[in-house]
Amino acid sequence: MKFLLEFIATGFFSGxxxxxxGTWGSILASILCYFFWPSNLTYQILIIIVTFSLSVLSSDFVSKQLREKDPDIVVIDEILGIEITFLGLNVYHDIKLAFLGLLIFRVIDIIKPPPIPWFERLPGGWGITVDDAVAGIVSNFLLRLVGGLIYV
Structure with missing residues (x-):
């Protein structure tokens, strides 16, 4: 069980x-979305719910094992953030959208504009996960804004 939780938390060990x-985990997620992201919104939401649940559980486990609040090797939260960045968008085989979403998410995740830092204060896996989920929401909005300009 320990191996499985670490495998999930580290994004198949990309972390x-x-x-x-965090960038490696985001790149992995963008590649997976580029090849496999469903166009069906219901499936996208289901994937996000599963990833969110696995992120809270596995990141909490690994952070307790390592005795660190938010270990660098945990990247499942970045994977979730990328999925939320692409929510409602058809990134499947759209290299420009996949790259732009990756770029926007990484900038937002690194800069962490308010209110993102507030969510890091949540306990355990919640704090590790929710701040990247919020970064994904901000990135989704920006991707739609910037992507709309590019695709016009």
Whole structure:
């Protein structure tokens, strides 16, 4: 069980790659969305609900194991953030949209404009997960705004 929770929390161990683990997790998520993101909104929401649940559970477990509030190797929250960034959008085989969403999400996740930092104060896996979910919501809005300008 420990191996499985670590495997999930680290985004199939992408969070253990050298340097910038959050970016590696986000790249992995963007690639997966590029190849497999469903166009059906119901399926997108189901995927996000499952990822959210797995993120809270697995990130809480790994943070307790490592005795760190938000370990760098945990990237399932970035994966969730990317999924929310693409919510309601058809990123499947759209390289421009996939790259733009990745770029916007990483900038928002790194800068963390308010109210995102407030959610980091939540306990355990909730704090690890919810701040990236909110970053995904902000990124989704910005992607729609910027993407609308590009695709016109």
């Amino acid at each position: 253990k790659l050298p340097k910038m683990p």
